[in-house]
Amino acid sequence: MSSVPRVSVVMPCLNEAETLERCIRGALEAMREAGLPGEVIVADNGSTDGSPEIAAHAGARVVPVPERGYGAALRGGIAAAMGEFVVMADADDSYDFGTVPAFVKKLEEGHDLVMGSRYRGRIEPGAMPFLHRWLGNPVLSFLGRLFFRVPVSDFHCGIRAFRRGAVAKMDFRTTGMEFASEMVVKAALFGLRIGEIPVTLRPDGRSRAPHLKTWRDGWRHLRFLLLYSPRWLYLYPGLLLALLGTALILGLLPGPRRVGELTIDVHTMLGGAAMVLVGMQAILFGVFTKIFAITEGLRPMDPLFERLFDRYVTLETGLVAGATTGLLGLALVGRVVLAWRAAGWGPLSYAETMRWMIPGTLLVALGAEFVLASFFLSVLGLKRR
Secondary structure, eight states: OOSSOSEEEEEEESSOTTTHHHHHHHHHHHHHHHTOOEEEEEEESSOOSSHHHHHHHHTOEEEEOOSOSHHHHHHHHHHHOOSSEEEEEOSSSOSOGGGHHHHHHHHHTTOSEEEEEEEEEEEOTTSSOHHIIIIIHHHHHHHHHHHHOOOOSOTTOSEEEEEHHHHGGGOOOOOSTTHHHHHHHHHHHTTOOEEEEEEEEOOOSOSSOOSOOHHHHHHHHHHHHHHTOHIIIIIHHHHHHHHHHHHHHHHHSSSOEEETTEEEOHHHHHHHHHHHHHHHHHHHHHHHHHHHHHHTTSSOOOHHHHHHHHHTSOHHHHHHHHHHHHHHHHHHHHHHHHHHHHTTTOOOOHHHHHHHHHHHHHHHHHHHHHHHHHHHHHHHHHHHO
16 A cells, blocks of 8 residues: 555445455555555445454555445545545455556546446356346446436446546435446536446355345436436426327317227317326426526536526516416417307307317416416525526
8 A cells, every 4th residue: 555545446345254355455466566556445334244354454444434335335435535546346356456557547548437347348157147237237327328428338337437536526425326326427417528448247256145136226226317317307208298288189179080980079188288287397397306406516507507597587487478378278268258158158068168178277277387387496596596
């Protein structure tokens, strides 16, 4: 270990006595052979099998992290790191620490985050469960690339490296396995330069079961990706619902339609109105979520979003839009009321009057939503401004 380390290798640890020493000595030897001044930090998460003593004896600096969880342990270890570059890797001997210099070299080329890729490298037989290899990791990595446009083939690789100064501003929040996703997602959102190198995954050296729980931790990763992408969680589904509902309403406004052997009429129009209402609510939730995430520091500032809200999306424009929409809806409802008066306030032809009543009440409801949403957006914007 160097008194002035350039590289800090951080290993999260919870009862890794069987493999920990091999990992520490492998990392130290790799840095020594490459001439890299470095240190190994073991972020101990409450081990009861003697792991802290083993780590100290092998030459690592042990950092106790009382808050439980994979992410919590790594956050504690990263906070204690002194090196310019940080390499984090699992302590189960499933990764070759001889690749530490290769990660550092990639960082020296100008990258801020360098991911290991097991899919572009090699996965040895028995090293990864079938569901993880062919379903969990590929699907979650695909969604991460789709949602955040990240050029990463393996979102959840257990070995990666980064510039300590570059990630310091990210303010990591997660404590569990989803920390692996949070790091990549925030690196993309903050505009960091991300690279990737192939690595080999081998069967780990532990006799106990892994801490990773397939379905629980898979859901935590998926939930994190959705929560950090209001565009895909709210905006796109909302737009799809609203457009489809609007098409149904406009298509049925002149009269019933034949679709094959089916006849669709005002009942389908009512369903379309519900779709528009839910879709618009989803769109508004997407806007609320993004503003909240920016004001709370969960996401970086979006210049286009900021410009739109400073110039166009104001309380006053929202009130005007809401009032205009509501008045248009009242006009359609008024047409039905006039028809009712002409019928002597007696029974009406539902097939005719509902054709105007449904879009009229929808527009009144949307107008009220726009007014309420405008006030709520102004409240959310107080801290931003």
